[in-house]
Amino acid sequence: MSDSHILEMRQITKTFPGVKALDNVTFSVKPGEIHCLVGENGAGKSTLMKVLSGVYPYGEYTGDIMFDSALQQFRRISDSERAGIAIIYQELALVPEMTVYENIFLGNEIGGGILVDWNETIKRAAAMLDKVGLDVNPEAKIRDLGVGKQQLVEIAKALSRDVKLLILDEPTAALNENDCDNLLELIQDLKRHGVTSIMISHKLKEVIRIADTVTVLRDGQTICTLDAHKGEVSESVLIKHMVGREIENIYPGREHQIADETVLEVSGWDAREAQSGKQVLKDVAFNVRRGEIVGIAGLMGSGRTELARSIFGNPDRYELSGELRINGESYSLDHPGQAISVGVAYVSEDRKRNGLILIQDVKDNIVLANLRAIAARGVLDENAEVKVAREYRQALNIKTPTVEQQVNKLSGGNQQKVSLAKWLFVEPNVLILDEPTRGIDVGAKYEIYTIMNRLVSEGMSILMISSELPEVLGMSDRVYVVASGRITGELDIADATQEKIMEMATN
Amino acid sequence: MTIKDLRTELRKHIRDYGMFIALFFIFVIFSITTDGVFVSSRNISNLLNQTGYIAVIAVGMTLIIVIRHIDLSVGFLSGFLGAVAAIALVYWNLPVVVVIPLILLLGVVAGLITGYPVANLGIPAFVASLAGWLIYRGALLLVTLNTGTIVIPNAAFNAIGNGFIPDLLASDWLLPNSHKLTLLLGILTIVWYVISALSSRRSKQEYNFEVLPTDLFILQLVFVSALIGVVTWVLAGYNGMSWTLVIVLLVVAVYSFVTNRTVLGRHIYAVGGNPEAAELSGISVRKITFVVFGSMGMLSALSGILFASRLQSATTTAGTLLELDAIAAAYIGGVSAAGGVGSVVGSLVGAIVYTSLTSGMNLMGIDISSQYIVRGAVLAMAVIFDVTTRKIGSK
Numbered sequence: 011m012s013d014s015h016i017l018e019m020r021q022i023t024k025t026f027p028g029v030k031a032l033d034n035v036t037f038s039v040k041p042g043e044i045h046c047l048v049g050e051n052g053a054g055k056s057t058l059m060k061v062l063s064g065v066y067p068y069g070e071y072t073g074d075i076m077f078d079s080a081l082q083q084f085r086r087i088s089d090s091e092r093a094g095i096a097i098i099y100q101e102l103a104l105v106p107e108m109t110v111y112e113n114i115f116l117g118n119e120i121g122g123g124i125l126v127d128w129n130e131t132i133k134r135a136a137a138m139l140d141k142v143g144l145d146v147n148p149e150a151k152i153r154d155l156g157v158g159k160q161q162l163v164e165i166a167k168a169l170s171r172d173v174k175l176l177i178l179d180e181p182t183a184a185l186n187e188n189d190c191d192n193l194l195e196l197i198q199d200l201k202r203h204g205v206t207s208i209m210i211s212h213k214l215k216e217v218i219r220i221a222d223t224v225t226v227l228r229d230g231q232t233i234c235t236l237d238a239h240k241g242e243v244s245e246s247v248l249i250k251h252m253v254g255r256e257i258e259n260i261y262p263g264r265e266h267q268i269a270d271e272t273v274l275e276v277s278g279w280d281a282r283e284a285q286s287g288k289q290v291l292k293d294v295a296f297n298v299r300r301g302e303i304v305g306i307a308g309l310m311g312s313g314r315t316e317l318a319r320s321i322f323g324n325p326d327r328y329e330l331s332g333e334l335r336i337n338g339e340s341y342s343l344d345h346p347g348q349a350i351s352v353g354v355a356y357v358s359e360d361r362k363r364n365g366l367i368l369i370q371d372v373k374d375n376i377v378l379a380n381l382r383a384i385a386a387r388g389v390l391d392e393n394a395e396v397k398v399a400r401e402y403r404q405a406l407n408i409k410t411p412t413v414e415q416q417v418n419k420l421s422g423g424n425q426q427k428v429s430l431a432k433w434l435f436v437e438p439n440v441l442i443l444d445e446p447t448r449g450i451d452v453g454a455k456y457e458i459y460t461i462m463n464r465l466v467s468e469g470m471s472i473l474m475i476s477s478e479l480p481e482v483l484g485m486s487d488r489v490y491v492v493a494s495g496r497i498t499g500e501l502d503i504a505d506a507t508q509e510k511i512m513e514m515a516t517n
Numbered sequence: 518m519t520i521k522d523l524r525t526e527l528r529k530h531i532r533d534y535g536m537f538i539a540l541f542f543i544f545v546i547f548s549i550t551t552d553g554v555f556v557s558s559r560n561i562s563n564l565l566n567q568t569g570y571i572a573v574i575a576v577g578m579t580l581i582i583v584i585r586h587i588d589l590s591v592g593f594l595s596g597f598l599g600a601v602a603a604i605a606l607v608y609w610n611l612p613v614v615v616v617i618p619l620i621l622l623l624g625v626v627a628g629l630i631t632g633y634p635v636a637n638l639g640i641p642a643f644v645a646s647l648a649g650w651l652i653y654r655g656a657l658l659l660v661t662l663n664t665g666t667i668v669i670p671n672a673a674f675n676a677i678g679n680g681f682i683p684d685l686l687a688s689d690w691l692l693p694n695s696h697k698l699t700l701l702l703g704i705l706t707i708v709w710y711v712i713s714a715l716s717s718r719r720s721k722q723e724y725n726f727e728v729l730p731t732d733l734f735i736l737q738l739v740f741v742s743a744l745i746g747v748v749t750w751v752l753a754g755y756n757g758m759s760w761t762l763v764i765v766l767l768v769v770a771v772y773s774f775v776t777n778r779t780v781l782g783r784h785i786y787a788v789g790g791n792p793e794a795a796e797l798s799g800i801s802v803r804k805i806t807f808v809v810f811g812s813m814g815m816l817s818a819l820s821g822i823l824f825a826s827r828l829q830s831a832t833t834t835a836g837t838l839l840e841l842d843a844i845a846a847a848y849i850g851g852v853s854a855a856g857g858v859g860s861v862v863g864s865l866v867g868a869i870v871y872t873s874l875t876s877g878m879n880l881m882g883i884d885i886s887s888q889y890i891v892r893g894a895v896l897a898m899a900v901i902f903d904v905t906t907r908k909i910g911s912k
Binding site: 345347350351367381382 | 720721724726778779780781783784786787790791793794795796797798799800801857858
């Protein structure tokens with residue numbers, strides 16, 4: 011059995027506090043094939059690859075890894091590199107200020123002892139670039155290359171180390187169509203030269219184009235492994251396996267009372283990054299009515315968060331065009347403060363990084379976005395502050411011994427409730443929730459859903475961004491699907507299914 | 518029961534009280550090693566006056582460090598503006614009441630100039646203010662180039678750094694050796710403290726918030742009142758309160774109020790605690806950066822005035838390394854380099870600790886070389902203490 015496989019991962023289980031990220035996963039790769047790994051966000055693909063490459067060292071997971079006919083116990087990335095495994099992440103690991111040749115041999119410098127033989131380095135780098143079909147001067151700086159070319163430099167770097175197994179984590183996510191084509195051809199070319207590849211991808215068309223074998227993961231488990239040469243792989247089959255879970259009944263029901271009154275309306279909305287000129291959003295149009303929960307579905311990197319932030323006062327300083335209407339009036343907001351003052355609130359995706367001030371206490375965080383409400387002529391009423399904080403603690407059932415507790419001592423679910431309380435205190439008309447239940451347990455999720463339902467029944471409108479399809483289907487009245495910075499579809503909840511959304515999202 | 522309450526209260530606030538405890542031990546040690554000279558009225562009065570120009574800069578630096586920046590330019594800026602003050606008084610013959618606001622205004626402008634590349638262009642404050650350090654050093658040399666030291670013959674100006682508040686209540690029959698106005702101010706402070714503590718407690722009780730147990734509350738009142746009383750008594754035994762001390766206390770009171778009790782203060786700490794979250798909460802990080810650097814410039818100017826006035830002259834080396842003394846004082850006072858943590862009062866205490874070390878070791882006749890080593894060791898210990906107590910606190 012192991013003779014016919016270059017890699018066998020058997021019964022891999024990896025747990026994080028409170029979450030089983032991988033549950034008895036088995037994954038085998040034959041030598042010389044292109045093996046694609048697909049699944050929803052959070053299915054465990056990246057975790058599995060991190061186990062394989064030694065990011066999560068031997069001992070932090072259970073199960074066996076057989077690679078190259080030997081049982082492996084990688085303790086760090088350099089162990090797996092030495093064995094011949096190279097992994098290329100979505101976020102490139104190149105040093106922008108260094109040249110192409112320096113990057114290719116970074117950490118693997120050529121020369122005897124202390125000195126580096128730069129001439130030899132440049133010569134070999136040129137040979138590597140040739141191999142990946144990249145026509146750039148090895149002395150060019152990485153900074154000056156486009157993302158597609160940088161990706162190829164990464165591959166050249168991997169090949170310079172005598173790689174036996176190349177792992178690519180969403181290699182085409184940041185590339186344009188032309189660069190995508192080149193990259194996929196290169197992977198197929200490498201296959202002809204005997205390199206085995208594992209590719210993680212959300213773009214199913216690509217998967218179908220190049221895969222010899224496809225393995226589907228869902229909720230940390232291997233669902234199936236399909237052979238493309240036996241005609242087992244098609245888009246609909248993959249989608250069915252990716253989303254095939256039953257929707258559990260964890261969504262509280264509510265009476266939908268949607269007023270025929272548009273609260274938030276965006277049209278012709280384009281956004282570009284100011285420095286690179288990269289288009290992040292293109293011709294986006296959508297609307298939210300009073301009392302409605304509108305879901306924005308889309309995969310990671312599709313432009314969901316960029317969309318929310320570009321509306322919410324544009325803190326990323328994108329170059330925007332298009333129209334934003336709130337309660338029928340047209341606005342151009344250039345600071346989150348202005349967005350707040352016209353009744354928009356945004357509960358950010360990553361509460362630890364940019365939602366809460368972790369070293370401050372619960373009450374400080376709750377009142378932060380609306381300090382004027384508890385101040386007279388700039389002077390705070392600290393007793394009113396405590397009173398407000400206690401009211402929200404009770405209303406949202408935030409489990410904390412006192413409101414003077416530091417936020418970083420609370421659980422994820424309670425932190426999220428603090429985040430929610432902070433934005434409810436500004437009394438918005440439109441509440442944008444970005445991944446409202448990420449990383450929190452089922453009980454807290456249910457509480458947050460209940461709060462959301464209560465808010466819309468009181469006349470608030472909610473725009474909910476989520477990559478969890480069951481959540482989108484369970485909570486929304488209407489769904490927009492985002493992919494590559496565009497809205498690729500709008501579905502009424504009655505017509506929406508996981509399959510339809512996934513098809514639009516992977517388009 | 519009370520002892521146990523006291524202990525839990527103390528443990529909860531170990532970081533707040535740590536520096537006071539350190540200061541207390543420093544005073545005890547120096548009192549013993551100098552046969553009591555250190556705690557004599559005259560020495561304490563001197564010590565507080567020497568602390569003045571470091572303390573005001575340390576106050577400004579606290580906020581700079583709270584919002585995760587640094588300002589190296591303030592030492593020479595203070596020296597340079599002190600020289601400008603001297604020139605304005607001596608060569609332009611401007612009256613003191615014009616010179617002081619003018620210098621403070623120049624300070625604000627200088628601070629905003631340092632703040633501009635930091636706030637608007639994202640240039641590291643270390644680099645932006647290092648440029649300022651060089652520029653103001655050059656500027657100081659330039660304006661004192663022809664004259665060398667500029668002696669300031671203005672009695673009103675020099676009183677800021679050397680004078681004491683007049684004893685309006687002087688009399689021969691009651692406590693003839695004490696400064697009565699100082700004592701009166703001390704008593705008024707105690708009364709004000711007790712009244713405001715009581716009213717704050719009452720207001721909390723009206724909201725049904727928990728308050729300190731009564732016995733602990735009384736203990737706290739007695740302790741703080743006694744502390745104010747002792748300091749006042751000691752100062753009254755020499756010449757009373759100096760103008761420098763009045764200015765420093767005013768600065769600390771105003772900054773303490775702003776940082777603890779106002780929207781602006783809350784915004785400053787939010788920016789320090791998590792700039793991205795602050796920006797998304799509608800706070801303009803840019804604006805806060807300007808405000809904090811502007812205030813730093815103004816306090817540098819004030820420090821320059823205090824220093825020039827104390828020496829009764831502007832010298833070519835005024836302000837040298839003052840920025841690093843102030844940074845040390847702020848760190849000793851519990852400011853965190855990670856941002857978002859640090860209090861103005863803590864930095865005042867840090868500055869007093871810092872100058873106490875100098876003063877005490879001078880009295881003991883300890884060589885300047887050893888003094889630096891001791892000061893370095895104290896700074897290291899203070900920061901280690903801070904980091905370890907924070908770890909305990911977060912468990």
